Amino acid sequence: MNKKGRIIEIRGFKGLFIAIFAGCCIITGFTVFPGYIAMNAWNFIAKYITDMPSMQLLHGVMLWIIMFLLWYAFSGKQFGLHIGYDPSDERLQELVEQIQREKEENEDN
Secondary structure, three states, X not given: OOOOOOOOOOOHHHHHHHHHHHXXXXXXHHHHHHHHHHHHHHHHHHOOOOOOOOOOHHXXXXXXXXXXXXXXXXXOOOOOOOOOOOOXXXXXXXXXXXXXXXXXXXXXX
16 A cells, blocks of 8 residues: 555544644745845845835735746746645545545444
8 A cells, every 4th residue: 555645634623723824834834934034134234225214024924926927937847845745646546445444444333
């Protein structure tokens, strides 16, 4: 049996809170941290240019989002976020058959 794919099962409030926490961490990692880097880079450059305003974290996140959207709009490459693996039709059929066998076994017991 192929052990690469896993089904995540969320049980109870503890599992729900952990899933929400993990989602928040992922969002923070992909938005707030790069925004913090963009803010610091902007503020570093602003010291050397006359009358250039400094940024706060919210402005850095917005700058990061604008840079990402510009990159996405003008790059010829497709952007894709892939988590896990892409099962073949054979593997998918095998999983369906396994689920049906387990369902029949549970009905017999």
